[in-house]
Amino acid sequence: MSVRDNAGQMRESATEVLDEIRQLKESLGGNVLIAAHHYQREEIVRMADAVGDSYRLAVIASESDADVIIMCGVRFMAESAAILARSDQRVLLPDFDAGCPMADMTTRVAAERALDAIKEQTGTEAVPLTYMNSWADLKALTGERGGSICTSGNAKKIMAHYLDAGKNILFMPDRNLGINTARALGVPDHEIALVSAQGEVSADCAGKRIFLWDGFCPVHREFTAEQTAVLRVTHPDIQIMVHPECTEDVVASSDAAASTEGMARDIERAGAGAVLGVGTEYRFVERMIREYPDRTIVPLHTAYCSDMDLIAPEKLLQVLRGVAGGDTDRFLVTIDDQGREDARRALAQMIAITENS
Ligand code: SF4
Structure with missing residues (x-):
């Protein structure tokens, strides 16, 4: 169903957008790899062929045979993929405003x-x-x-x-x-x-x-040692893991510091019944809570990255339509040869x- 937005324009419903993404993905087949960072929206993660942190995504992109890599993440991730990509591969970014304050x-x-x-x-x-x-x-x-x-x-x-x-x-x-x-x-x-x-x-x-x-x-600076102290009172058996982009006192007050990839691994290994405090971007924590209902996973705080959030399903759909129609220039990430x-x-x-x- 199409709906009219506040500006009076016709827009597709969320279901229509996701259905078309699925159809285009299927018709484009192995020519396109959709890679998504752990901090992406859930709908994007579900549409992705590969999910990882910035390092893992660069490795995945470098090993992919696809002609086109769509990077659902922020600009430096797409740049890293373009640096490592073959010269005949195209790396596309759904929104060039997805930057990174750091x-x-x-x-x-x-x-x-x-x-x-x-x-x-x-x-x-x-x-x-x-x-x-x-x-x-x-x-x-x-x-x-x-x-x-x-x-x-x-x-x-x-x-x-x-x-x-x-x-x-x-x-x-x-x-x-x-x-x-x-x-x-x-x-x-x-x-x-x-x-x-x-x-x-x-x-x-x-x-x-x-x-x-x-x-x-700025996202990881929202975490504080006070938040870890509160969790230790409310959940006495808790093991707290935080990202090393958190400040020194937050890391010192935690049990471990790990990349998102490392956290995902540690959460899996912790096993049923584990009580885990997690200090990183909330979309990742939310997904871990959904994927591991037999563990108690508690965020230190709900902090979102607004740049990661820019990659909406509608934007992914525009890129896929561009690929299908042979019109990808406005999404293309380029690095000059020497810089590369x-x-x-x-x-x-x-x-x-x-x-x-
Ligand atoms: S969470 Fe957002 S602001 Fe922080 S380093 Fe990652 S992209 Fe940059």
Whole structure:
């Protein structure tokens, strides 16, 4: 049934939209892969061929034979897929407004300024270690300067690799993942310095080994240690897991810090009867509650990512119609050749360090 919206335009009902998505998916067959992040709306997750966190989605996209990859997530995820895709594959994003405030907090220009300032202050080059949640030009700079990308799942291994090699590290853009990883490696406070969002470094850099960009995820900053304390009172047997993009005190007050992929695995392994507190984006927690009715799964707080939320079923349908009609230019994610090559190098470095150490 079509309905008239407030502006008086005819719109398809939610059921019609989902039915057409299913039909188009079926007719396009294996030529199209729909990939969805864990924080996507439930209707999108149900339509997806693959679901994962940003790292897993990049790997899935890189291994796919499909001609077209539709990335239901935010722009940096689509960029990562485009960096790793074959040259004859197209990566499409349903809404280019789906950005990421944390990725916006580090520009390439400011990162170059910080790398220069660290060299000037310390006398040695710092190696850039850049979180997957960043724009393609920052990933390219990372590759150009001999650095590596990392994810919340492998940040510890890669940071340890560079520290063991005697390198100073510029960690971008997430200060919380940086400090939580440094803490897990036992790096003392006096070896850690903060870098401003403009790329300014304090004049006193003596003995510093890790330089943390002052960026953060606004969604994960909504979680507090008070919320974990409340859950421990209301559910005395609770095991609390949070994302390492949460602040240091939230991680310290929890039982474990893990990527969404890691949380999904831990929730599955916890078994029937487990009581689990989860601190990450609420759409993921909601889905875990639905998928595991025999566990008690309690959110620390209901925090939504408004950028992830932009990918509505109607937008996915528009992309699929575009693919079926041969009109995909407005959804196409492009990376220039040099940037792609440099960013690929930084991603390859991540895989090499993760696999070999
Ligand atoms: S959850 Fe945070 S890091 Fe992820 S896309 Fe949203 S704002 Fe960015």
